[in-house]
Amino acid sequence: MHRLVQLTVRTWLKAHGQLEQWKGLFIENLYSKFPTAEYENWERYRSLFPHMKVAVSQRPESPVSVQQWATLLYRGAWYAQESGYITESMEMAYRSRKYRLKVFGAENEEALESTAMLAGAYQLVGRWEEAEQLFVQVMETRKSKLGADHPDTLTSMANLASTFWYQGRWEEAEQLFMQVMETRKAKLGADHPSTLTSMGNLASTLWNQGRWEEAEQLEVQVMETRKAKLGADHPDTLTSMANLAFTLESTGRRSEAIDLLRICVAKQQRILGPAHPDTVSNSDTLLAWETGDVAIKA
Structure with missing residues (x-):
């Protein structure tokens, strides 16, 4: 629809007191079609994401619609982060968190999810201190409410460890990643996707x-298990392949890498x-290797 037509329709709806009604219907329809952002739903997300970006500025007024709106923004932030749209992810996560904190409070699980999503976006743009502060908040709240071994608490610990990783705080990151991995192995099993993520980290x-050598052993195990459980084309499997390639190159096996x-x-x-x-x-790394240059692992 042309922008002038959109403006005309919105002006008419507002003048006739129907704008909020149609905002609510728009959010409701999009909410029903916008699933969680697992890889299996990405194809649907690609077609719906432009509508999601429009929804960011369409905050409705009714309590039910605004809760759906906040959930939509959380899901959109999740997909945007997975797809590399970090600016969009940050904006959606920020707005979702702001609403959920106001309505539900800082200890509500939905608010914690949005907080963790925003921290993840901060981390990806190098705002590590802000990310660490939010991840610590989420982790401590979940420890208190759910227990230290709860899967959501372990996810929070892994998120905090990743912030240490980005800052080069390897010993702190290793300690947390090891704790998360061993707990997930015991509670979820060695081949659970979350356990494999911990092993990869x-x-x-x-x-x-x-x-x-230690890294290679873990990476081979993660890659092969992900191939078997998730498929050879799953993004997590591809991440494992890239990580293993870097390790092969580091040990002088560039041709294999x-x-x-x-x-x-x-x-x-x-x-x-x-x-x-x-x-x-x-x-870029592949090109560097093929031309004889040295690349740094991302």
Whole structure:
């Protein structure tokens, strides 16, 4: 619809007292079609995401509609973060958190989810102190309300560890990642997706400390298990492939690393798109390796 037509319709609706009614209906319809942002739902998200970006500025007034609106923004922030749209993710997470804090309070689980999402966006743009502060808040609240071994608490601990990782605080990151991994193994099983994520995080921390043999053992295990459970084209599997390629290169096996990363980049271009940060970073690394340069792991 042309912008002038949109403006005319909105003006008419406002003049006739119907704007809020149609805002609510728009949010309700989008809410019913906008699922959680797991990989299996990405195809639907690609077509709906432009509508989600419009919804950011369409905050309704009725209590039911505004709760749906806040949930929509949380889901949109989740997808945007996974897809590399960090600015959009930050805006959506900020607005979702602001509303949920006001209505439900800081200890409400929905508010904690939005807080963690905003912290993740801060982390990706280098605002590590702000990210760490929010992740600590979420972790301590969940420990108090859910217990130290609850899956959501463990996720919070892993998020905090990732903030340490980004700041190069390897020993602190390793300690937390190890604790999360061992607890998840005991409670969820060694091949659970969350356990595999913990193993991958720990392997990355070991890699950054030059402990490449330990890292390789974990990365091979994670990659093969993800292939079997999630499929060879799942984004998490591709992340494992890229991580293993870096470790192979670090141990002097550049030819093997190039072969593996070439497969990974081809799949990322098709699944994530050529502009996704992971695709761009790994494509640059592959080119550097193929031309004999040295690349730094992202």
